[in-house]
Amino acid sequence: MRVNADPAEVQKFSDLAHRWWDPASEFRPLHEINPLRLDWIETQTPLAGKQVLDVGCGGGLLSEGMAARGATVTGIDLSEKALGVARLHLFESGLKIDYQHSSAEDFAERHAGAFDVVTCLEMLEHVPDPASTVAACARLVKPGGMVFFSTINRNPKAYLFAVIGAEYVLKLLPRGTHDYAKFIRPAELARYARAAHLDSAELIGLSYNPFTRVYSLGRDTDVNYLLSTRREA
Numbered sequence: 152m153r154v155n156a157d158p159a160e161v162q163k164f165s166d167l168a169h170r171w172w173d174p175a176s177e178f179r180p181l182h183e184i185n186p187l188r189l190d191w192i193e194t195q196t197p198l199a200g201k202q203v204l205d206v207g208c209g210g211g212l213l214s215e216g217m218a219a220r221g222a223t224v225t226g227i228d229l230s231e232k233a234l235g236v237a238r239l240h241l242f243e244s245g246l247k248i249d250y251q252h253s254s255a256e257d258f259a260e261r262h263a264g265a266f267d268v269v270t271c272l273e274m275l276e277h278v279p280d281p282a283s284t285v286a287a288c289a290r291l292v293k294p295g296g297m298v299f300f301s302t303i304n305r306n307p308k309a310y311l312f313a314v315i316g317a318e319y320v321l322k323l324l325p326r327g328t329h330d331y332a333k334f335i336r337p338a339e340l341a342r343y344a345r346a347a348h349l350d351s352a353e354l355i356g357l358s359y360n361p362f363t364r365v366y367s368l369g370r371d372t373d374v375n376y377l378l379s380t381r382r383e384a
């Protein structure tokens with residue numbers, strides 16, 4: 152089967168993987184948004200006791216956060232290095248997470264309908280065919296279960312903030328982290344979801360204030376945003 156992945160994108164994360172858990176590293180934005188997105192997910196569905204799949208889990212920030220809240224978590228990614236870092240970090244945290252090297256599409260072949268909740272955060276803008284990833288996430292979740300996505304909007308403001316601002320001015324991320332052409336408008340993501348039998352539940356923006364250096368959730372979906380969806384029962 153054709154793998155829906157861009158090897159150069161996966162390599163970018165492998166090259167930085169050893170710094171994943173350093174909150175002052177290139178992964179600082181993920182560290183800072185993690186509590187916000189975890190709290191938001193739990194406004195939609197409690198995590199304790201749930202079988203959760205984290206697609207594009209990287210070094211395991213979100214996976215560990217969900218496991219700490221009582222979920223049984225499986226994390227998949229195509230970066231062996233990131234998975235290695237994620238597995239090593241379990242010795243530090245004492246949490247139990249099943250990390251596996253797989254694309255969402257391959258995993259869906261073997262685990263269709265196996266999860267109460269699927270998360271796919273900050274990953275869709277790194278794959279060649281995001282609609283295929285969305286469809287795989289929909290296959291992986293149980294009927295009535297929730298799938299969470301987050302990505303970056305595609306418009307001039309998003310280019311200014313997410314590429315020029317974050318990579319060149321504030322240097323929050325390494326240059327080349329994001330490719331504007333791969334950004335996804337909320338309406339496009341909702342369309343991919345609908346085609347995969349996922350009903351959109353809540354769309355929420357994630358904004359960074361460069362003066363206070365604080366991230367917050369709110370109505371502004373112009374740059375970063377999250378979408379919760381529910382699989383048709």
Ligand SMILES: C[S@@+](CC[C@H](N)C(=O)[O-])C[C@H]1O[C@@H](n2cnc3c(N)ncnc32)[C@H](O)[C@@H]1O
Nearest residue numbers: 155156164207208209228229230272273274277
């Ligand atoms: C920005 S990181 C996000 C990590 C995590 N989801 C989070 O939000 O904390 C993107 C991750 O997606 C992974 N990735 C990229 N393309 C992938 C693919 N086709 N299948 C699985 N993982 C992929 C990368 O290796 C990287 O770990």
